[in-house]
Amino acid sequence: MTDEPLLRVTALSKYYGSRIGCEDISFDLWPGEVLAVVGESGSGKTTLLNCLATRLLPTSGTASYRMRDNQWRDLYRMSEAERRFLMRTDWGFVHQNPADGLRMTVSAGANVGERLMAIGDRHYGNIRSTAVDWLGRVEIDEERIDDEPRAFSGGMRQRLQIARNLVTGPRLVFMDEPTGGLDVSVQARLLDLLRGLVTDLGLAAIVVTHDLAVARLLSQRMMVMKDGHVVESGLTDRVLDDPRAPYTQLLVSSILQV
Amino acid sequence: MTTAATEIATYNFAYLDEQTKRMIRRAILKGIAIPGYQVPFASREMPMPYGWGTGGVQVTAAIIGPDDVLKVIDQGADDTTNAVSIRAFFQKVADVAVTTETAKATIIQTRHRIPEHPLTAGQTLVYQVPIPEPLRFLEPRETETRKMHALEEYGLMHVKLYEDIARHGRIATTYAYPVKVEGRYVMDPSPTPKFDNPKMHMSPALQLFGAGREKRIYAVPPFTRVVSLDFEDHPFEIQTFDQPCALCGAEQVYLDEVILDDKGGHMFVCSDTDHCEKRQACGHRGHLAPEALEPAQ
Numbered sequence: 001m002t003d004e005p006l007l008r009v010t011a012l013s014k015y016y017g018s019r020i021g022c023e024d025i026s027f028d029l030w031p032g033e034v035l036a037v038v039g040e041s042g043s044g045k046t047t048l049l050n051c052l053a054t055r056l057l058p059t060s061g062t063a064s065y066r067m068r069d070n071q072w073r074d075l076y077r078m079s080e081a082e083r084r085f086l087m088r089t090d091w092g093f094v095h096q097n098p099a100d101g102l103r104m105t106v107s108a109g110a111n112v113g114e115r116l117m118a119i120g121d122r123h124y125g126n127i128r129s130t131a132v133d134w135l136g137r138v139e140i141d142e143e144r145i146d147d148e149p150r151a152f153s154g155g156m157r158q159r160l161q162i163a164r165n166l167v168t169g170p171r172l173v174f175m176d177e178p179t180g181g182l183d184v185s186v187q188a189r190l191l192d193l194l195r196g197l198v199t200d201l202g203l204a205a206i207v208v209t210h211d212l213a214v215a216r217l218l219s220q221r222m223m224v225m226k227d228g229h230v231v232e233s234g235l236t237d238r239v240l241d242d243p244r245a246p247y248t249q250l251l252v253s254s255i256l257q258v
Numbered sequence: 259m260t261t262a263a264t265e266i267a268t269y270n271f272a273y274l275d276e277q278t279k280r281m282i283r284r285a286i287l288k289g290i291a292i293p294g295y296q297v298p299f300a301s302r303e304m305p306m307p308y309g310w311g312t313g314g315v316q317v318t319a320a321i322i323g324p325d326d327v328l329k330v331i332d333q334g335a336d337d338t339t340n341a342v343s344i345r346a347f348f349q350k351v352a353d354v355a356v357t358t359e360t361a362k363a364t365i366i367q368t369r370h371r372i373p374e375h376p377l378t379a380g381q382t383l384v385y386q387v388p389i390p391e392p393l394r395f396l397e398p399r400e401t402e403t404r405k406m407h408a409l410e411e412y413g414l415m416h417v418k419l420y421e422d423i424a425r426h427g428r429i430a431t432t433y434a435y436p437v438k439v440e441g442r443y444v445m446d447p448s449p450t451p452k453f454d455n456p457k458m459h460m461s462p463a464l465q466l467f468g469a470g471r472e473k474r475i476y477a478v479p480p481f482t483r484v485v486s487l488d489f490e491d492h493p494f495e496i497q498t499f500d501q502p503c504a505l506c507g508a509e510q511v512y513l514d515e516v517i518l519d520d521k522g523g524h525m526f527v528c529s530d531t532d533h534c535e536k537r538q539a540c541g542h543r544g545h546l547a548p549e550a551l552e553p554a555q
Contacts, residue, residue: 080405081409084409106396106417106418107424109424110417110420113420114417115413117417117420118411118413120413122416122490123490123491124490127420128424145424
């Protein structure tokens with residue numbers, strides 16, 4: 001690990017008219033670190049994620065990112081071309097609904113290969129063998145490489161989306177409820193896979209979730225949001241085992257015990 | 259023109275009013291200045307349905323002058339409905355000379371072919387384009403495809419070719435085969451067979467593309483690089499035919515299959531009728547050619 005963070009967020013705010021999306025958020029993200037953002041629906045966690053991933057422009061505040069050449073760049077002052085290039089090479093974005101992140105009408109292999117072709121890979125054989133390799137890493141049978149994601153189950157689609165994002169070796173991945181809409185056993189398998197990949201590749205990730213178990217399993221650090229503000233942040237185990245803010249205590253105590 | 263002047267009311271020369279023609283010419287000039295870039299223009303209603311070449315007709319109407327000689331082809335043929343009616347249209351509204359001979363024409367309006375006879379400097383080829391956007395079926399949002407063109411993000415075009423190879427073992431796209439113009443814009447060469455793609459490269463003729471329904475004009479100026487997209491290990495190839503034209507015996511030309519009876523009989527003949535007739539007049543014969551040519555009518 002280097003002694004510099006990867007992403008530095010300062011006083012980020014986003015207003016929808018007079019309503020608050022998220023307000024005055026500051027944090028640093030370090031290389032290889034997984035940060036979970038938890039909170040109830042409407043707490044502003046997805047707004048925050050979309051601002052960080054430059055899918056939304058914040059009303060005020062800055063976010064700077066350390067590029068591969070160690071240059072710090074302000075995300076909101078980059079040209080659109082640079083931003084889009086960053087998004088398809090050094091970043092990944094895993095949507096809650098895989099249909100938003102996949103091309104549903106082209107084969108699984110092409111879905112994985114699209115980013116490679118976007119950065120100029122023009123050798124079919126190489127693209128295909130990389131796709132085969134990545135399908136294997138996300139536990140999709142190689143035989144399914146020419147099937148469209150429409151023919152895949154929800155869990156497979158989500159795994160395919162992850163492979164598609166990781167194929168260019170990104171350093172930072174944004175995940176919006178990566179396990180939402182999956183049943184418990186599939187969720188467990190996906191989390192296991194994600195945890196392995198994140199550790200193997202040394203990925204930094206920002207994971208938005210309302211599921212505290214996901215945060216516990218994946219993240220080292222977490223932020224708890226309510227009404228657009230961060231009410232508590234710290235090491236995941238500390239926050240979950242010893243919640244300090246009243247809202248976090250409520251959140252932790254409302255986990256269903258079976 | 260002298261007779262037209264005596265009539266009370268008549269069409270303006272080449273049907274469109276002068277303001278419209280200026281507007282289209284401006285779009286054409288912009289298109290020539292940025293090879294392969296789709297220039298929006300205010301496409302007009304034409305006295306023919308969309309899909310019949312309203313874009314090509316408007317481009318032709320904007321550039322044609324009284325001294326021009328017009329040739330119109332439809333799938334290479336001068337004698338099919340679309341070609342005949344557009345030719346008749348310009349004879350009526352512009353009173354220009356028409357021809358079926360490629361070498362004699364100054365403007366050639368085409369639907370889906372480039373003539374076999376090499377084009378020369380000073381000639382203009384006008385394509386009728388149904389869908390100008392090469393990325394349309396991969397990315398339906400026009401706002402997004404425009405951005406992709408602007409930022410030169412063309413990886414998606416290769417996704418289509420990848421899909422072809424994954425499904426068919428080779429690039430199975432045979433028409434509307436995407437090309438990169440002058441190393442910058444990816445362009446749909448209209449539904450011409452990929453056989454004709456190499457003819458667009460460094461062509462001495464000016465090539466103009468008009469899409470009436472989609473309201474776009476684009477252009478390839480003379481001597482411009484036009485490269486068909488491909489993979490390193492699956493290079494671009496044109497169609498080949500294992501037999502020559504059944505009427506004129508020509509090889510290395512694009513052939514159409516013609517059904518002869520309901521017992522499976524068929525023959526392959528030149529799609530370019532002018533080229534085929536010229537060759538037959540010079541005495542070339544294919545295996546199904548009549549012994550002697552019928553006298554010209």
